[in-house]
Amino acid sequence: MAKLVLDLTGLKCPLPVLKTRKALTTLAGGDRLEVRCTDPMALIDIPVLIQQTGDRIEDTTRQDDTIIFVIAKTPLPDCSDER
Structure with missing residues (x-):
């Protein structure tokens, strides 16, 4: 299980959402x-x-002017064909 930190301080809408989606x-x-x-x-x-x-x-x-979100990536469902 990895943890990635994305520092988007100083960026304005829509960049935080776009960069979060990409990450x-x-x-x-x-x-x-x-x-x-x-x-x-x-x-x-x-x-x-x-x-x-x-x-x-x-x-x-x-923390002061900084908003910190911790997001857990949901595993994708297993779509393997079990025939």
């Missing part, structure tokens, strides 16, 4: 993504993205 595509099921951003819209946009992707936000915290 999620590189992760395997069970991996964690820590996203650090300062754009207040991320408090709305990142949860909406995660709802769309089917992944899970494990934690959301604030």
Whole structure:
């Protein structure tokens, strides 16, 4: 299980969501993504993205002006043909 830290501080909408979506595509099921951003819209946009992707936000915290999301990548269902 890997953990990737994505520092998006200083970036404005829509970049935090776009970069988070791209980073999620590189992760395997069970991996964690820590996203650090300062754009207040991320408090709305990142949860909406995660709802769309089917992944899970494990934690959301604030440190001064920085918002920190810890996102768990949901494993893809096993679609192997078991005949």
